[in-house]
Amino acid sequence: MALLQALVNGVLVGGVYALVSVGLTLVFGVMEIVNFAQGEFLMLGMYIAYLGFVGFHLDPLVSALLAFGLLFGLGMAIEAGLVRPVLKGSQLGHIFLTVGLSVALQNGALALFGGDFRAVQTPYQVSALALGPVRLSVPYLLAFGWAGAVSAALHLFLTRTGFGRAMRAVAANSTAATLCGVNVARVRMVAFALGCGLAGLAGAVILPYAYVFPTVGFQYIVIMFTVVVLGGLGNVNGAIAAALLVGVVQSVSTLFFPTVLENLLVFTLFVLVLSIRPAGLLGRAHAL
Amino acid sequence: MRSEGPGLGGAGALAAGVLAILGLPLLGLSDYAMRVATLTALYAVAATGWTLIGGFANQVSLGQATMFGIGGYVSTLLFARWGVTPWLGGAAGAALAALVAIALGGVAFRLRGHYFALITLALAEMVRIVVEYDQPLTGGAQGLSVPLVRNSLVLLQFARARDYYEIAALLLLAALALSRAIAGWPLGYELRAVYDDEIAAALAGVNVRRAKMRAFVAGAILTALAGTVYAQFTGFIDPDSVLSIPLSIQLALYAIVGGARTWWGPLAGAALLVPLGELMTSSEAGAGAGITKVLYGLILVAMVIVEPDGLAALLNRRRRGARAQA
Numbered sequence: 001m002a003l004l005q006a007l008v009n010g011v012l013v014g015g016v017y018a019l020v021s022v023g024l025t026l027v028f029g030v031m032e033i034v035n036f037a038q039g040e041f042l043m044l045g046m047y048i049a050y051l052g053f054v055g056f057h058l059d060p061l062v063s064a065l066l067a068f069g070l071l072f073g074l075g076m077a078i079e080a081g082l083v084r085p086v087l088k089g090s091q092l093g094h095i096f097l098t099v100g101l102s103v104a105l106q107n108g109a110l111a112l113f114g115g116d117f118r119a120v121q122t123p124y125q126v127s128a129l130a131l132g133p134v135r136l137s138v139p140y141l142l143a144f145g146w147a148g149a150v151s152a153a154l155h156l157f158l159t160r161t162g163f164g165r166a167m168r169a170v171a172a173n174s175t176a177a178t179l180c181g182v183n184v185a186r187v188r189m190v191a192f193a194l195g196c197g198l199a200g201l202a203g204a205v206i207l208p209y210a211y212v213f214p215t216v217g218f219q220y221i222v223i224m225f226t227v228v229v230l231g232g233l234g235n236v237n238g239a240i241a242a243a244l245l246v247g248v249v250q251s252v253s254t255l256f257f258p259t260v261l262e263n264l265l266v267f268t269l270f271v272l273v274l275s276i277r278p279a280g281l282l283g284r285a286h287a288l
Numbered sequence: 289m290r291s292e293g294p295g296l297g298g299a300g301a302l303a304a305g306v307l308a309i310l311g312l313p314l315l316g317l318s319d320y321a322m323r324v325a326t327l328t329a330l331y332a333v334a335a336t337g338w339t340l341i342g343g344f345a346n347q348v349s350l351g352q353a354t355m356f357g358i359g360g361y362v363s364t365l366l367f368a369r370w371g372v373t374p375w376l377g378g379a380a381g382a383a384l385a386a387l388v389a390i391a392l393g394g395v396a397f398r399l400r401g402h403y404f405a406l407i408t409l410a411l412a413e414m415v416r417i418v419v420e421y422d423q424p425l426t427g428g429a430q431g432l433s434v435p436l437v438r439n440s441l442v443l444l445q446f447a448r449a450r451d452y453y454e455i456a457a458l459l460l461l462a463a464l465a466l467s468r469a470i471a472g473w474p475l476g477y478e479l480r481a482v483y484d485d486e487i488a489a490a491l492a493g494v495n496v497r498r499a500k501m502r503a504f505v506a507g508a509i510l511t512a513l514a515g516t517v518y519a520q521f522t523g524f525i526d527p528d529s530v531l532s533i534p535l536s537i538q539l540a541l542y543a544i545v546g547g548a549r550t551w552w553g554p555l556a557g558a559a560l561l562v563p564l565g566e567l568m569t570s571s572e573a574g575a576g577a578g579i580t581k582v583l584y585g586l587i588l589v590a591m592v593i594v595e596p597d598g599l600a601a602l603l604n605r606r607r608r609g610a611r612a613q614a
Contacts, residue, residue: 034402085593093592095348095405096544099537100592104585110578214578218533222413225406233402264417267410274407275395 005134006251012140014247018240019147019202020220021227022154023195029171029234030191033083036098038224039217040105041071041196045203046212047109053120053207060120061142064204068197075196079189087188102217109214117211125208139208146205150198151240158236167191171234222263223250226270309457313450322449326521328562329456330514333463335542335554337511340467340503342540343548344479347500348405351392351412352539355508357531358385359515361419364432364525367443374444378516385512388415389505397500400486409533416531431526434519444520452521459517460555463510467551470506479503483549511539534581541588547600556599561587 024038045067052063078101086093122139129136158164169177170187178184203212210216227246231238246266253265312325338352362384363377372380396407419426426432439447446452470476478499481489490496519525529535540548542561547553561584568580595601 028402032402034406082589082593086596089592090596091346091401092342092348092544092548093596095350095402096540096588096592096596099350100541100585100588102585103534103537103588104582107578107581107585111582112578222410225410229403229406258421260421261417264414264421267414267417270410271395271407271414274403274410275398 008134010248010251012144014244015144015147018243021224021239023198024224025228025239027195037102039221040102041199042203043217045200049204049207060204060207064201067200067204071200072193072197075193079192117213119211122208143205226266319449322453324566326453326456328558329460330518332555332558333514334511335539336463336467337507338539339543339554340507346483349408350405351408353535354412354415355385355511356515359512360519360525360530363516364519381516382509382512385508386505389508393501393504416527434523471551547598550600553600
């Protein structure tokens, strides 16, 4: 019975991991940049929702939209001002630009908010639905619902709209896309902004059940990397499938291992996949 | 940009540099200033270790702190549990770091670019988690204190910072000499070929894997030795101070700001940023501990946008410009 409960929890958490990770994989697919600051955008989303709750009594699930908008804007500015200049340069620049951003944002939050762990008190915080023998935590369920809705919207955007198709074209082959008249610079900007916005939204959505503190992003970045690598860097559908898998593995492993070692297992999975199948479990990198 | 061989001045300039590094304590600086100088030298050594693989061959590792931590933990554990002198402990730490480098490299060198950066980050985190978990042996997250003996060259402990500095300075000179030598050796040419284009290098007959492994192992040894002296110097280590991702980033930052493709860049970066960091941390008096690191992050961002090859390249550019005008 504990196993069933762990499976269900794993799927619920995995849905949120999907939300957090699709942005990362999207940005890699389109720009071939691993955004090491993705965890910090999640952290910013959490703080935005936290401030919205403390200042205006906004439910985090509502301020999620605000977090998305603000981080989308920030992402556009960062892409145009910082990422674009290094895109043509060396690998070292690609990596350390976002690493530097991550350091600055993390410590900026530390200077601004201090190192305290903060949380919000929502009415549904401790409630759970009983489904037979299994209990579904309401905050997890709501977060999962948001994740599902956003994933569906993203899927529609990428497959049904012109701009979404352009984005997939750039991911497949940016030169060919340019020749077909796609404005690659604009696609990249929107992709990066979308990645940031989705991370911010995810941050707000998990606030009802998670603490926010300046280095919270690091906990998630570990999982994000594992998810996107498992799914194949750049592969959105792969990331969603992998996110559910990682959620389940993590949740089930707590039944057998001490929680301290929870991440060790995730990392082991990560290293194994990277060394055996660098293109991900589902193969094909670069398939948005 | 083509990178040339060793560079930076002739024999005279080198001799002056060596004398300046060794003779620093003669200036009669305060104990605090000598502490900062010691830290600078140790971080410069560790960053030099990163540069051999990260800078020379463009294999961007995000896990160099692992080697620093191994140096610190091995010597401290041997010293605290069995009274083994850190001189031997440091050698043991360097040996273990070399073995770990071979094992990690065996896994990580199958991958390139972002994948390599990601796997080094993951492997470094795995080491940190294990050290934190195995509390009976390593002290876990609470860390380890070095038993205090005070002033014994045999046990590598001193009352004054300037004595530590002399040890750190000698290690620094050895590290710089090795790095400069490698840049001039065939290995240096191989690494630069890997930097330019790994596939082309392999086609031209470079044993890419072997070249990377040699640089990685040499760098691991240097960084581990710095870790041992660091542990003796500060008297206390924990996973946050010697095994963390932020430390790995910090080491790369020093090298990148100074010039990751040169043998002297890591020293230049550390000499600039370590005192700056200490100055800011002491002046803000703990008010906002994050500010220094915010600045580090912004410097890193600015540097890769303006000149990813660091101050070294900026200097070269100016020198070339001046020559063109003459």
